[in-house]
Amino acid sequence: MPADSSALGGLNDILGLHIRRAHGAVQRHFTERFADLGLTQKQVSVLWLASDHPGIAQTDLARTLDMDRATTMAIVHALEKRELLERTKSASDARRVALALTAEGRALLRDAQAAIGEHERWLKERFTGPELATLTEMLRRIYR
Amino acid sequence: MPADSSALGGLNDILGLHIRRAHGAVQRHFTERFADLGLTQKQVSVLWLASDHPGIAQTDLARTLDMDRATTMAIVHALEKRELLERTKSASDARRVALALTAEGRALLRDAQAAIGEHERWLKERFTGPELATLTEMLRRIYR
DNA sequence: TCAAGTTTGTATGTGTTACGTACAATTATT
DNA sequence: AATAATTGTACGTAACACATACAAACTTGA
Numbered sequence: 109m110p111a112d113s114s115a116l117g118g119l120n121d122i123l124g125l126h127i128r129r130a131h132g133a134v135q136r137h138f139t140e141r142f143a144d145l146g147l148t149q150k151q152v153s154v155l156w157l158a159s160d161h162p163g164i165a166q167t168d169l170a171r172t173l174d175m176d177r178a179t180t181m182a183i184v185h186a187l188e189k190r191e192l193l194e195r196t197k198s199a200s201d202a203r204r205v206a207l208a209l210t211a212e213g214r215a216l217l218r219d220a221q222a223a224i225g226e227h228e229r230w231l232k233e234r235f236t237g238p239e240l241a242t243l244t245e246m247l248r249r250i251y252r
Numbered sequence: 253m254p255a256d257s258s259a260l261g262g263l264n265d266i267l268g269l270h271i272r273r274a275h276g277a278v279q280r281h282f283t284e285r286f287a288d289l290g291l292t293q294k295q296v297s298v299l300w301l302a303s304d305h306p307g308i309a310q311t312d313l314a315r316t317l318d319m320d321r322a323t324t325m326a327i328v329h330a331l332e333k334r335e336l337l338e339r340t341k342s343a344s345d346a347r348r349v350a351l352a353l354t355a356e357g358r359a360l361l362r363d364a365q366a367a368i369g370e371h372e373r374w375l376k377e378r379f380t381g382p383e384l385a386t387l388t389e390m391l392r393r394i395y396r
Numbered sequence: 397t398c399a400a401g402t403t404t405g406t407a408t409g410t411g412t413t414a415c416g417t418a419c420a421a422t423t424a425t426t
Numbered sequence: 427a428a429t430a431a432t433t434g435t436a437c438g439t440a441a442c443a444c445a446t447a448c449a450a451a452c453t454t455g456a
Contacts, residue, residue: 115301115316117304117305119300119301119304122368122372123372123387123388124282124368124371124372125293125297126388126391127271127275127391128279128293129317129391129394129395130275130391131274132395133394133395134268134272135272135414139415149268149272150442156261156262156263157260157261161259161261166405167404174273174276174277175443176442176445178408178443178444179442179443180405181406181407182441183441201403201404202450202451203450203451204403204404204405204451205405228265228268231267231268235390235393239390240267243267243387243390246379246386246387248274250274250277250375250378251276251277276443279443280443283443283444294412310433319413320416321415321434322415322437323414323415325434325436326414327412327413345422345433346422347421347423348422348432348433349434
């Protein structure tokens with residue numbers, strides 16, 4: 109049985125497939141490393157953003173991370189249930205909910221950021237500095 | 253004030269996030285374009301591979317596309333239920349199932365490949381030839 | 397100002413993908 | 427022949443994404 113590239117045949121020219129497989133590999137590595145922390149990529153991103161922008165609303169999260177509002181809700185809800193996030197009504201706009209980390213959330217985010225550091229080191233170690241800049245810029249072109 | 257990069261803050265240096273967002277953008281565009289065909293990326297990949305390698309087994313599919321055996325089953329099953337794929341027992345190994353496209357499957361794959369062509373053109377139009385080669389090679393480094 | 401439209405959060409449901417576990421049948425190994 | 431490994435299968439669980447519908451709060455523009 110031919111290993112990889114020959115077996116793929118015409119699929120080898122499909123950029124979308126390469127992106128999907130790279131994403132899959134990263135996702136898998138992340139999941140392994142974060143099993144004990146019990147956090148997903150999305151959850152870490154949301155905690156991180158809420159920490160950087162205290163009082164941020166769900167809509168802002170959704171916009172910044174390119175997520176559906178319904179999807180955002182599910183993630184925020186899960187974090188609230190674990191008492192990592194707190195929700196208070198916005199003073200300026202009663203529709204909005206201001207998100208903030210609890211002390212527990214801050215502590216867990218610190219651990220998560222350390223773990224992310226290792227994870228990113230694993231991911232980035234295959235690239236030189238200039239390569240990394242090139243890759244990032246190209247990926248950004250894709251999602252605008 | 254630049255909309256995205258400033259809001260992302262420290263998250264901006266996370267390569268994993270860029271990969272995830274690029275993947276999300278590609279996935280979204282794909283889903284839109286393939287709504288009428290009723291095929292997902294994974295389903296197209298499986299049809300494509302089965303077409304290139306008649307008699308391929310589920311395990312080979314899983315290995316080639318980096319999928320779980322259980323996940324592969326779900327996809328193959330869905331394609332079989334729609335009568336796009338046929339399964340026959342392998343002559344050389346009674347455990348294996350040989351997959352093959354039906355006439356309907358071949359016809360749909362042809363349409364899908366045309367649609368993939370457009371989709372890939374949309375994706376690739378933001379890169380020059382050499383850039384494309386560089387990007388592909390870098391992505392391949394990630395999933396080995 | 398007030399009626400109409402928009403934004404925000406919420407609730408509900410569906411579908412896809414991923415993965416874990418366990419099991420039976422078959423083939424390989426020792 | 428006994429044991430191990432492979433293959434397909436059948437569960438179950440979980441994360442996301444998205445669609446739709448709705449209420450409450452804000453914005454608008456006539």
